[in-house]
Amino acid sequence: MGRLSGGAVNAHGVISSPEEARVPAMDHGFLYGDSVYEVVRTLDGRPVAWPEHYDRLRASAAALYMELPWTRAEIGGRIRETIAATGLPECTVRIVVTRGPGPMSLLPDGCDGPRLVIYVLPLRLPPPEHREHGIEVSIPSRLRNDRRALAPSAKTGNYLNNLLALVEARRAGGVDAVMVNARGDVTEGTTSNVFWVRGGVVRTASLECGILSGITRLHLMRDMRRAGLPLEEGAYPLDDLTGADEAFLTGTVRGVTPVVRIDGEPVGDGRPGPVTRRVGALLDELLRTERGDW
Numbered sequence: 636m637g638r639l640s641g642g643a644v645n646a647h648g649v650i651s652s653p654e655e656a657r658v659p660a661m662d663h664g665f666l667y668g669d670s671v672y673e674v675v676r677t678l679d680g681r682p683v684a685w686p687e688h689y690d691r692l693r694a695s696a697a698a699l700y701m702e703l704p705w706t707r708a709e710i711g712g713r714i715r716e717t718i719a720a721t722g723l724p725e726c727t728v729r730i731v732v733t734r735g736p737g738p739m740s741l742l743p744d745g746c747d748g749p750r751l752v753i754y755v756l757p758l759r760l761p762p763p764e765h766r767e768h769g770i771e772v773s774i775p776s777r778l779r780n781d782r783r784a785l786a787p788s789a790k791t792g793n794y795l796n797n798l799l800a801l802v803e804a805r806r807a808g809g810v811d812a813v814m815v816n817a818r819g820d821v822t823e824g825t826t827s828n829v830f831w832v833r834g835g836v837v838r839t840a841s842l843e844c845g846i847l848s849g850i851t852r853l854h855l856m857r858d859m860r861r862a863g864l865p866l867e868e869g870a871y872p873l874d875d876l877t878g879a880d881e882a883f884l885t886g887t888v889r890g891v892t893p894v895v896r897i898d899g900e901p902v903g904d905g906r907p908g909p910v911t912r913r914v915g916a917l918l919d920e921l922l923r924t925e926r927g928d929w
């Protein structure tokens with residue numbers, strides 16, 4: 636096979652270009668969003684924090700009563716062979732586990748799965764001006780899913796709620812949406828976690844608010860504590876965020892992105908602040924020292 640330099644999809648063992656890749660129309664992942672996934676970026680051609688992403692994939696699957704039949708090393712090997720088929724120096728890797736094809740019924744019984752689909756695409760990071768000058772976010776009317784419904788702690792193929800929140804935010808002029816929960820407390824962005832700073836103290840929503848436990852969030856919280864930055868996790872109303880001195884989003888692809896406006900109003904002085912810059916430097920350091928482990 637020639638080099639798939641535009642990217643490749645490994646659809647349950649068959650590697651082809653993203654345009655040619657096929658999954659069965661009866662797959663419950665397609666029919667019902669009955670799937671889980673992870674997004675990993677590479678650094679020097681190796682996936683960053685793969686062990687943590689694998690553990691979260693397992694936990695997301697368990698939340699859907701699904702058990703992964705593959706070890707970390709097995710999926711790691713398939714990622715490696717898919718990356719090798721592209722020859723790409725750096726990529727974004729999406730690992731999707733679907734329930735598999737089955738009868739036209741909500742029940743997963745009788746599905747021929749789980750099935751593993753790995754997407755390897757050229758790494759596309761946000762434009763540098765996002766990090767340099769910050770972005771505007773919008774608070775959509777749409778709420779983050781309640782933990783008692785489809786829990787945000789599971790990274791499932793059912794991202795429609797976040798998708799609609801993002802569309803709403805874009806229409807309002809935001810680059811991303813930061814959602815609140817039914818209590819009105821801050822949760823997270825559509826594919827990122829949110830932090831903000833008040834009087835030198837960094838705050839972020841606790842898992843109880845209904846968020847995904849971001850791997851970037853966890854790494855940065857550990858490193859902020861090590862660096863002696865005061866940090867609090869909890870349930871905070873929206874005005875705690877809108878009245879903050881600084882705010883930023885974190886995620887595998889987003890890195891640390893300053894938030895300088897919320898629905899048109901400046902955050903602090905409307906420029907990326909010193910704490911945000913410091914946390915950005917902590918992430919740079921983390922990526923410099925990370926040794927991607929398959």
Ligand code: PMP
Pocket residue numbers: 674823824825826827828846847848849850851852885886887888
């Ligand atoms: N929240 C949501 C809803 C997400 O989709 C993501 C992206 N996986 C994140 C937070 C950030 O998580 P991570 O740092 O693991 O990329």
